[in-house]
Amino acid sequence: MTPPALQARTEGLVTAELTVAAGEVVAVVGPNGAGKSTLLRALAGLPGPARAAVAIDGEPVGTRPPHLRRVGYVPQDGALFPHLSAARNVAYGLRGRGLSRREQRAAAHDWLTRLGLGELAARRPGQLSGGQQQRVALARALAPEPRLLLLDEPLAALDVETRAAVRHTLRSHLGPYDGVCLIVTHDPVDALSLAGRMLVVESGVIVQDASAAEVTRAPRSAWVARMLGLNAYEGDGTDDGVRLADGHVLVGADPAPRGRVLVTVHPDHVTLYRDPPGGTARNAWHGTITEVTGTGTRLRVAVHGSDGPDVVAEVTAAAAAELGLGEGLGVWIGVKATGVGLTAL
Amino acid sequence: MPRVRVPVLLWVPALAGLAFVVMPLVGLLVRAPWESVPERLGDPAVRTALRLSLQCSFGALGISMVLGVPLAWLFARVEFPGKSLLRALVLLPLVLPPVVGGVALLLAFGRRGLLGPWLESMGIQLTFSMTGAMLAGAFVALPFLVLSVEGAIAGLDRKYEETAATLGAGPLRVFTTVTLPLIAPGLAAGAALAWARALGEFGATITFAGNLPGETQTLPLAVYLMLQDDPDTAVAVSLLLLVVSVVVLVALRGRWLSPARGKAPKGGRL
Numbered sequence: 001m002t003p004p005a006l007q008a009r010t011e012g013l014v015t016a017e018l019t020v021a022a023g024e025v026v027a028v029v030g031p032n033g034a035g036k037s038t039l040l041r042a043l044a045g046l047p048g049p050a051r052a053a054v055a056i057d058g059e060p061v062g063t064r065p066p067h068l069r070r071v072g073y074v075p076q077d078g079a080l081f082p083h084l085s086a087a088r089n090v091a092y093g094l095r096g097r098g099l100s101r102r103e104q105r106a107a108a109h110d111w112l113t114r115l116g117l118g119e120l121a122a123r124r125p126g127q128l129s130g131g132q133q134q135r136v137a138l139a140r141a142l143a144p145e146p147r148l149l150l151l152d153e154p155l156a157a158l159d160v161e162t163r164a165a166v167r168h169t170l171r172s173h174l175g176p177y178d179g180v181c182l183i184v185t186h187d188p189v190d191a192l193s194l195a196g197r198m199l200v201v202e203s204g205v206i207v208q209d210a211s212a213a214e215v216t217r218a219p220r221s222a223w224v225a226r227m228l229g230l231n232a233y234e235g236d237g238t239d240d241g242v243r244l245a246d247g248h249v250l251v252g253a254d255p256a257p258r259g260r261v262l263v264t265v266h267p268d269h270v271t272l273y274r275d276p277p278g279g280t281a282r283n284a285w286h287g288t289i290t291e292v293t294g295t296g297t298r299l300r301v302a303v304h305g306s307d308g309p310d311v312v313a314e315v316t317a318a319a320a321a322e323l324g325l326g327e328g329l330g331v332w333i334g335v336k337a338t339g340v341g342l343t344a345l
Numbered sequence: 346m347p348r349v350r351v352p353v354l355l356w357v358p359a360l361a362g363l364a365f366v367v368m369p370l371v372g373l374l375v376r377a378p379w380e381s382v383p384e385r386l387g388d389p390a391v392r393t394a395l396r397l398s399l400q401c402s403f404g405a406l407g408i409s410m411v412l413g414v415p416l417a418w419l420f421a422r423v424e425f426p427g428k429s430l431l432r433a434l435v436l437l438p439l440v441l442p443p444v445v446g447g448v449a450l451l452l453a454f455g456r457r458g459l460l461g462p463w464l465e466s467m468g469i470q471l472t473f474s475m476t477g478a479m480l481a482g483a484f485v486a487l488p489f490l491v492l493s494v495e496g497a498i499a500g501l502d503r504k505y506e507e508t509a510a511t512l513g514a515g516p517l518r519v520f521t522t523v524t525l526p527l528i529a530p531g532l533a534a535g536a537a538l539a540w541a542r543a544l545g546e547f548g549a550t551i552t553f554a555g556n557l558p559g560e561t562q563t564l565p566l567a568v569y570l571m572l573q574d575d576p577d578t579a580v581a582v583s584l585l586l587l588v589v590s591v592v593v594l595v596a597l598r599g600r601w602l603s604p605a606r607g608k609a610p611k612g613g614r615l
Binding site: 044046065066067068069070071072073074075077079081082083093095096140141144 | 502504505507508509510511512513514515516518519522523526527
């Protein structure tokens, strides 16, 4: 049986255990300061508040310094060497593998061409746009054919349009890549479009490690649920339902599990009324509209709860007009029990 | 914005301070024997002293670089017990009277010094030699180089060196291909300061290397002697040294007061 491509156990500020198969792309998501970058640095063997025992293809490399690990690492802004041309940046990692200088140069040009940067080979990083720099950084990391590729927020510093282009580049080059790739991101769109698997990190602990589909269906952390656009609340399971920190109780269709429970409500399942709702909605409370956003036929309405939690509702423009929804208006909030997702934490 | 009213108690001494610094320079320029300067500088004795000075200052710079750059790297990047004490010791020549430095060099490397017998057994004599003059220069110049380079390395974002390491470069390759090129401006500034300091060194040189014409008599020593029997030539040589200083200062410009600005050039940013 072949060993997994990556096996890792970290300790220190981040404690995680991780097994990843060859060719798998894993998105590492979580709020700022959760320890995502720390995890990546530990895997690369760089100094930081966490250390990792790492085995790549069954071979332990945890005690080796970074330059002997065959790990590709791209820090947040790419960190291209400002004094070297794009081609020489890419060729940097090709030394010491039995290639002549000419072959190294040729391989570097090859990579740049593959990423659509062939004509820019002679440019210095300062003469490249942000998106181009990020692609050169990717080419540089991929060129030495690392078994483990670590990308720290590769899209965070880019504007929206460039972002889409670089995301596309990443997707098309990570597909055929047969090593393990970990991408840190705080953008759910990036995570879902680039990775098949999501590792949710919060306060230095992995709170969920599952397929992207599973995380979207049943998030196990309020942070991820909110990133995915859901209303999310943490509370304690009781006989009556889930009691939130403010004392409000939310009821689901199924009995609430005991212990800490994550309650998720899709904004679609939140109904707004001008008058107290009748019997259908088991969860009802009162609030004031703070913001109405959105375009086209659907609007997102943020409501500050007065005797219940804050909530975001999605309503059709027609319904909004009918109800006369606007900022500052007092409304009743109704959530059917069937619209309440309960996950034991 | 309202104009700041400068109190008399401040601007009078400030102007006096300015005059105090400028007047000697004016004196030098006014009294310089302008028409005979080229001829005086061409004098064989002056040319010999000039050659020795260049040899000595560049030698001192070389020694400072070889010893100072690794030292600066150590101070900027490695944490170890007693670091602040060691750092203070290396910077001590900045404030130490140069003559004391010369005496200390004698007691360490002189014939009767701590390492004297050992050096002698290897056939090395440093006192009263050009090598000794270079050492004396390096002793006083080293702190300038270390301060400048340390600031540059400390200001360098580690992401470049770390990324280089993940690309398979060992520490030495990282240092020569990434660190050194990125701190080049800071290194150049430190080198210029160190060289200028070594060029002007008087006390440590005369104490440790002596004042042998054609051997260790550099320009500053020559100027001092010439003042007695050929003041005009002394002034001409002083003028030359002044020009060199101004050139160094102009070359340094903004870096002069803030050695920590030797950061990575922008460009790696998005």
